[in-house]
Amino acid sequence: MEAQLDARLASTFVDVVQRQAGVHGDREAFSYIRDMSDGQITDSLSYRELDAQARVVAGWLTKQGGSSGDRVLLCFPPGLDFIVGFFGCLYAGMVAVPAPMPEGFSSAEDRVGKIVRDAGINLALSDANGAPKLERWIADRLGTTLPCGPVRAMDSALAASLTVPEISPDTLALLQYTSGSTSDPKGVMITHRNLLANMRLISGCADGGPDSRAFCWLPVIHDMGLIGQVLWMLFLGGCTTLTSPTEFLRRPYRWLQLLDELNADFSVAPNFAYDLCVRTVSEDKVPGLDLSRWRVTFNGAEPVQARSLAKFQEKFGPAGFRAEAFLPCYGLAEATLLVTGTAADSAPVITTVDAEALARGEFVPVAAGDGPRELVGSGTVDRSRVRIVDAGTGAALPDARVGEVWVRGESVAQGYWGRPDLNAEVFDQRLDGETGFFRTGDLGVIHDGELYITGRLKEVLIIRGRNLYPHDLEQTVRSVDPRLATGAGAVLALDAPEGSVVVVQEIKPRGLTEDDYRALAQDIQRTLVREFSIPLPSVVFVGPGRVRKTTSGKIQRSLMKQLFVTSELNSLHEELTDALRAHLKND
Incomplete structure (x- = not known):
């Protein structure tokens, strides 16, 4: 566990990468499978290569006139180039701004345009094929000239001229734009301190280490994809194999097969992924699977569905899948990612409650089968960080009462980029004489020390x-x-x-x-x-x-x-x- 302990002593994520490169050197950090049907690794990065290539990207960014605090747009097709570009931004002391490639769908183009304007983007990065296209799109669509760098196709000599700027735990590392319930994305300001604090929270739930291996397909521009599968495994000194979300949707059975073939013990997926596997994997294929080494699968849907967990366990239990592998959790971008999570190697906590009482805001457990509502716990509550509050009065609520979830701690972000009025409404709120709480907008309840998420405040009927x-x-x-x-x-x-x-x-x-x-x-x-x-x-x-x-x-x-x-x-x-x-x- 020596490398993991070194990472825990880091003060920035740049320190993490450099320490892991020093300890693990040429050991594989990331690999990529372009086509799950053959399962062949088509690209890989060692820890040493990641460190070296991030320095090249940082050198390019500074040579373009970029300086600490500048916002850098990251638009990449699926692959490992995004990871290099992300850490290149951090090495340069700049702020990474992940976004989808502005192609294929008008919604993606609209989103990227709003992000570019909202964040005040200074520079952009993509892969060798995407960089010229992105530069033209920005010029044609937004009327702005932005240098767009081709990651992993830059002159390696750029690294020699790089002087890594002074980066502190409070340096802004990332603008994580929320997906949002409307078409108006907001940039969550996440510092190195926020990232490292969340790494420690995740590690408190799932005790991985340098021998851990993950196989994941969530998009890396999303908070769970970036932080939960890429950054956390790097923090551990483990190895992550990635593929694209499209590959998973085409071949959900191969996701399960490859977890075994890659000897992976970690993955991340929301409810719909388990439902898709249950629905599409035929019974005759289940005996061909071995899921016995799959130790942890994070599920951060809001809320996690008990039926999804039960159906998946029922179907794939004969293939060695254990209910204890499910790790239901609760998180959001404004808290960097994880807020609470169940402990690894323990079965999910599922409670049947009286539906009518829940409709009145009361959590009343009933005998299994007696009520139509089954709620899945999202982990043990640290009451110094998580409270349930009456959204109307701002008063703390007792256990077993449904209210808004308020969160505080080192993982809570610094606010939304350029939204001082909104920040004043939801960040750094006061409760019972204590400050620093963020109003999540999620409804939840605490029972027997467990947090249950019941819905969104603005969406409740x-x-x-x-x-x-x-x-x-x-x-x-x-x-x-x-x-x-x-x-x-x-x-x-x-x-x-x-x-x-x-x-x-x-x-x-x-x-x-x-x-x-x-x-x-x-x-x-x-x-x-x-x-x-x-x-x-x-x-x-x-x-x-x-x-x-x-x-x-x-x-x-x-x-x-x-x-x-x-x-x-x-x-x-x-x-x-x-x-x-x-x-x-x-x-």
Whole structure:
């Protein structure tokens, strides 16, 4: 564990890379699989190579006139070049700003444009093929000339002229732009101190070390992909093999196979990944898997679904998968990443609660099978860092009462870039005479020292004085008919007419008639009214991929509400209540 202890003594992440390069040298730090079907490693980086190549990128950035604190846009296709570019920024004392490649989708182009303007980008990095394209796109789309460096195609002599600037724990390392529930991303300011503090929190849950190996596919521009799979494994001195999210979506079975073939004991994936494996991996293929060495799989969905965990365990338990491998956790970009997590090698804590009591904001456990709600614990609470608060009064709530989750500690970021008014509202809040709390906007409850996340404050449906959580209704909709099981959905509460609920549900339209849509909509309406005692909801069917999600797979309900109100959903069929139809007609 010597290398891990060295990393824990580091004061910046530049120190971490340099120490690991000194200890591990030519040992592999990262590798990449372009095509999971053959599983061949197509690229790799040793610790020494990462250190050397990061110095080259830092030399290029400073030669372009960049200085400490400048913001550098990172737009890369899947691969290892992003990692080199990220650490090149840190070595130069500059601020890394990850973003998607601005190609393929108008939403990606819009997002990159907003990030460039919001962050005041000074320089940009991509790979050898992407750099000239990115430079032209920025010039044509944004009317700005920005030098775009081709990572790993730069003159290695640039490293010799580099003088690493003075970097302190409080130096800004990263602007992590939130996916957001709307199309307006916010840059979370994360320092080296924040990063290292979060590394220690993650390590407190999953006790990995230099012998740890991970196989992951989450996008590295997302906080869980960057911090949870890339930075943490580097902090440990372990080895991470990466592939692209597209490869996983094409071949979920190969993800499971390669975990065994690569001798990986760690991975990271949200709920939908486990559901996809359960749905697409045929029973005859399960005996061909060996998942016995898979020790930890982080699941940070909000909230983690008990049904997803149970179905995955039921199907892949015969292949050696242990329930203790699941590590449910809670986190968000504003806390760098992890806030709480269960302990490795312990089974998830799942509690069945009274649904009506939960709707009143009370956590009342009932016997398993007696209640329709199963909640998964997200880890033991450190009460010096995590509190549950009445969002209206700002008063701390006792255990077993649902309220807003407030968080503080060294992992909490410095605020949103260029948003002083918003920062004053949500950062450095005071509670019971103590300062430094961040208002997460998430609803949760503490029971027996365990944190349970119940939903988002802004997305909760308040129906007849009861708080209902949209993800519960969405899960119920998918269970109504097999044709709905694979599509995403968003349940929305409208401001007018009062009490209006709209279900937007994806479905494959092939072979469906108007009568089919109408019958399905009526089944959804009857089920939701019966199960949740809500007024008759409206139902809107859309095609696959039309329900907007963040890069981590979370439903963007606020954006979906906006698209519905502005008639931009491109619906296949609508069954609206008379009151809602009249309101939309007169609006």
